[in-house]
Ligand SMILES: Nc1ncnc2c1ncn2[C@@H]1O[C@H](COP(=O)(O)O)[C@@H](OP(=O)(O)O)[C@H]1O
């Protein structure tokens with residue numbers, strides 16, 4: 001949540017030692033702090049209505065040992081250069097990622113329409129019994145192919161949810177054929193999204209190659225992409241909320257996050273409506289050419305202090321960057337009685353009874369907003385909800401692709417994302433978020449976050465988790 005200079009100085013005493021700080025009126029601080037650790041502070045220079053990034057202080061602990069020093073006024077020129085280089089650093093990655101996610105959403109919408117209109121058997125089970133569809137493999141192949149084409153396959157390393165084993169079996173020939181067709185139909189539209197498609201349609205082996213190329217195991221060094229081709233597959237097959245999530249992780253830290261939410265309603269109250277009702281309403285009041293009723297991509301670049309939303313492109317329109325993008329900010333609500341908390345729909349994915357107890361104990365009065373997928377992160381970033389909590393059963397290991405994109409977007413929108421011990425999520429240890437303390441908590445602001453963390457500590461021992 002943006003803080004003014006004086007409240008930041010009160011909260012973070014070390015700031016006082018840097019007396020040559022920029023004029024407070026020209027300085028805006030974004031802080032994502034927790035009781036126990038601070039993950040990121042971005043200092044921006046607000047001048048002539050333009051916010052330019054000066055410096056990021058990341059990962060410092062309660063002893064206030066900062067990892068990089070604060071810029072001084074006389075160094076402004078230099079710091080603006082830093083801003084430019086930071087902006088330049090991930091701009092191509094962000095641009096390609098947003099376009100690829102727009103395409104992936106277009107693909108998913110087509111497949112989901114098909115699911116809704118035909119009640120045929122298109123849902124398959126993975127070894128862990130979780131559902132997977134043509135869309136999961138097709139998005140993975142499409143995004144993998146687009147990233148490799150844009151950056152060169154040697155430079156692209158991807159961690160993603162799906163593998164090709166079940167798709168390569170003899171009995172899956174029909175499914176594989178459907179995936180190849182879906183991928184080619186989507187890639188044929190690439191120029192509309194400002195990307196280049198293949199000169200001739202991809203063959204089966206190329207599609208399988210693109211899927212299986214996503215075999216990186218992540219880790220603490222270098223760059224890799226984390227992709228969840230269809231997050232919330234259950235929501236997807238039910239015609240409800242789902243997301244396409246892509247993030248670039250560098251040296252263990254997500255630096256770019258993009259979430260495509262094809263069914264995200266522009267009116268926040270529709271998030272809690274049943275999806276069938278929403279579909280009827282959409283038919284009764286179709287969007288005008290100037291507005292969109294649902295479907296967006298949210299994105300952010302680490303350290304920019306900004307997160308953005310743009311609509312999905314409609315019909316046969318072309319994506320013209322930045323495609324009516326506008327900034328999003330977390331909600332300013334700090335009073336739990338006014339706050340909305342969101343959580344997974346499936347009680348098998350998070351304990352509804354434990355979160356209900358936490359919500360009650362901190363004074364949250366509203367009913368929980370139960371939404372599939374990383375759309376919950378989007379809801380916090382956009383200010384449509386204030387708290388997200390997830391407490392999986394003991395033994396379940398959270399995967400990086402389910403959280404990385406959402407974490408960077410919420411943090412840049414001004415919010416806080418940590419585990420239930422108040423520590424930043426660790427994306428540097430492979431495909432799982434290792435060392436996660438009990439659960440995940442994302443909040444619009446530090447005050448709400450601290451209250452929830454305290455409530456977890458107070459009630460954990462008596463819980464059955
Ligand atoms: N037993 C479990 N506990 C917690 N999370 C689980 C789970 N089984 C699956 N998930 C994760 O929860 C995600 C769905 O999130 P949500 O419950 O918030 O809608 C799934 O993403 P996929 O649908 O991409 O597999 C999966 O990664």
Ligand SMILES: [Mg+2]
Pocket residue numbers: 228230231232401402
């Ligand atoms: Mg997922």
